[in-house]
Amino acid sequence: MKVGNIEQFKHLSQFRDLKDFNNNIEQWMIDLKSKFTKSELIALKRLIRYSSKVAGVCNAKIATIVSATHELDGIGISRSTFKRMVTKAKAFGLLTVYETERKNGSQSSNLYVFNRYPVKEDVSISQTIELPKEKKLNCPQTNNLSKTSNQNNINKRNENVSDKKYLGDKLDGSFTSSRVPAEFRDLVKCFYDDYKTIEELWKVIQIQTYYLTYYSLDDRISLAIDSFKQLIRNIKQGRKVRNIFGYYWGIVQKKLDAEYKSILFEVA
Structure with missing residues (x-):
């Protein structure tokens, strides 16, 4: 494969966009995070970031x-660490590596292509459920349709008035989106x-963990719960908090910064 601009390799991308790529990496890390050492994770994280222009x-x-791991991450890794990471990633099916060559035939840098997280093929709904055949309906006469439509509009207006009267404006925690983990919802x-x-x-x-593609859902839940407990503890101890979301953001940011520094010192 001839060396060239990254744009020339768009056809090798297995992802719709960067978000799709990150979602797949997140799934991979749930299975593989424990398989890499902390220094190898730094190498993998940096490779993932360099794979964003073409997902x-x-x-x-x-x-x-x-x-880049030396200059941007503070404490870097060695070439041998990077190569070990690539070897593992290839063995696990996370990466496919292609050799490239220059015009004169000499070897150039490798091309790293991330693979999609393997999932079982979904069976089409139409294959598992027999859809009812289309039936012709007897259309009501014009006068009856008009009366029915007017009656439905009256009933709808009455229902809306009733809903506003009894529901009120505020919805409690039981109406929280299913996208929010139950453990976090129940605590908050x-x-x-x-x-x-x-x-x-x-x-x-x-938002804070969007680019931390090695973070599993359990990692996010643990971070969310620990940070919220600190928020409540600080408020109970007398800290004046005007905006809980901004204050919570700061707590989460400090925890992530501390974790990152800890990883760097451990691999030093």
Whole structure:
């Protein structure tokens, strides 16, 4: 394969876009995170970041990636660590590596292509459920249709008035979106029993960990719960918090920064 600009390898990408790539990496990390050492995870994380221009494809030189871990991550890794990571990733099916060559035939940098997370093929609904055949309906006469339509509109207006009267404006924690983990929802609603507050707090976790593709759902839940407990503890101790979302954001950010520094010192 001839070396070239990364745009020339778009056809090798297995992902619709960057979000699709990140979602697949997240699934891979649930299975594989424990298989890599912490230094190998730093190497993998940097390779993932270099694979964002064309989702899941990278043609950067090893020296470039290793240098970035020194300059951008604070404490870097060695070439041998990067190569060990690539060997493992290939064995697990996470990566496919292609050799490239220059015009004169000499070997150039490798091309790294991330693979989609393997899932079983979904069976089409139409194959498992027999859909009813289309039937002709007897259309009502014009006068009857008009009367029916007017009656339905009256009933709908009455229902809306009734809904507003009895539901009120505020919905409690039981109305929280199913996208929010139950463990986090149940904890937060003990203090803020409002679906919108719970969802906004969880959104902070999603945004802060968006690029931490090695984070599993359990990691996010643990981070969310620990950070919320610290928020409540600080408030109970007298800390004045005008905006709980901004304050919560700061707590989460500090925890992630501390975790990252801990990883770097351990691999030093």
